[in-house]
Amino acid sequence: MILCLYLTGMRPQEVQGLRSGCCPDPEPTADGAAGRHLIRSRHYKNVTDEDGNHISAGEDRDIPWVAITPVVHAIRVLERMVPDGELLLSAGHHAFASKRGHHGALKGGALNDQIERFVVWVNREATSLGLSHQTIPEDPHGASGMSRFRRTLAWHIARRPAGLIALAIQYGHMRTVLDARTSSGYASRSQRGLHSVLDVETALAAADTAARLSDRMASGERISGPASRRAIAAAATTPRFEGRIVPAKFAGKAARFLARDGVVLYDNPDAFLICAFKHDNALCEPEPGATAPRQYACRPGCGNTVRTDTHARQLRTRADEIDQMAAAAPGPLGNRLRANSERLRATADAHDTTAQPAEALT
Incomplete structure (x- = not known):
């Protein structure tokens, strides 16, 4: 429950x-x-x-x-x-x-x-x-009844690719669909509280992505992609979030953090990459003024792409899973699945060919 x-x-x-x-x-x-x-x-x-x-x-x-x-x-x-x-x-x-x-x-x-x-x-x-x-410490605000869980969804849903779309569908908050400040005043459906919650959770997710990238590079993983240098700089300068109380004023800091075009890192596990989001480079066609990519519309060849050796391994693992499904699928569907697995392996091969240690890119 x-x-x-x-x-x-x-x-x-x-x-x-x-x-x-x-x-x-x-x-x-x-x-x-x-x-x-x-x-x-x-x-x-x-x-x-x-x-x-x-x-x-x-x-x-x-x-x-x-x-x-x-x-x-x-x-x-x-x-x-x-x-x-x-x-x-x-x-x-x-x-x-x-x-x-x-x-x-x-x-x-x-x-x-x-x-x-x-x-x-x-x-x-x-x-x-x-x-x-x-x-679990005693709660100064009283018992943890069922109604206290209502607004805890952002961390678990908004961080995922298409998570904002899921929120929009489930809650009807149009700002999560438009992904820009242009809809912040849409009459009675305005939810300023949710706006700040999403900004905070998105900023914390980006900080986590930068920390994971820094740890991978420190462990010797190589990096590839047109945005590699920007990603390395972002990983080096983004502060780690190691668990603390988030004060009310943190929402404003989160919004300013996300507005730093080109140096905010967004994890996209469905596409097996990190997006070093720079609005003018994005092929996902973000709305004017958007500070985050449309992760569900990620496109190959985007200038914001970054991959590590971990992503290459994940690509090959996913390709093997798709091949297993293709073996049990009827002809046309099996062919499409095999073509998809070959594309994933080709992407992993391209990483292996072009990837470099972080030290070689700085």
């Missing part, structure tokens, strides 16, 4: 309404890539009938929620605990302390109590294992 709340941004009532089978395994895409897991659920806020009366049973949500791997695992565990089609948090299967018959999902009060018991259990286990630094 905590994973579903924390890593999707669903409302508590929506998690309580999830049923077994709500998150089927996706079919692979035409190029062999794994599809995204989607959660089908019901929503309850502002659901009314023709006369304006609230419908307590809610209705099926038109737009599914994007589910990352830990959420899928949590749902699979719950599906093993309840029958097919049953509520994942069914009171009849989870209310062990009471011998009375229960119907529907566990109530909010019971689930809040479970969260507090979970905190006690974590702290006891951490202490017994000598991991006192992993205990």
Whole structure:
């Protein structure tokens, strides 16, 4: 329950309404890539009938929620605990302390109590294992009820390629689609709070990307791509984020950090590269004034591309996976898959041919 709340941004009532089978395994895409897991659920806020009366049973949500791997695992565990089609948090299967018959999902009060018991259990286990630094401290703002998880989605979704699109679909925040400040005043749908959250999370993700690149180069990995020198400079000058409280004024610093055209690094694991985003070089056709690439529209040959030896290994691993799928696919589809795997290997070969140590580029 905590994973579903924390890593999707669903409302508590929506998690309580999830049923077994709500998150089927996706079919692979035409190029062999794994599809995204989607959660089908019901929503309850502002659901009314023709006369304006609230419908307590809610209705099926038109737009599914994007589910990352830990959420899928949590749902699979719950599906093993309840029958097919049953509520994942069914009171009849989870209310062990009471011998009375229960119907529907566990109530909010019971689930809040479970969260507090979970905190006690974590702290006891951490202490017994000598991991006192992993205990959960007492929250000065009170108990960690279900409603406290609502705005935690940015770190887990916005960092991924097309993550902003997922946010836009799930929440309707148009600024995440347009990816520019031009839409910051779109009438009643303006969400200034979310804007600053996204800026902070995007800046922290870029700092993490720079730190990982610096560590890889320090360990002897080579680097290739037209933006290699800019990436090396960015990795050397970007401060590391090693865990601290983020004050309110950090949002302004994050926005200014992202506005440094040409020296902000964006990880794109789906394309197996780092984008040293410079607006005028970008082939992904970013909006005027955009400070981040359209990662879902990454194009080969872009002047912002950077790869390391790790990316080359990942390219070959992905090519091997696609070849396995091609062997079991019918003729035309298999041919397309094999062509895709050959393209990935050619990209890895190009890296091996042109890559240089960081010292040779500085």
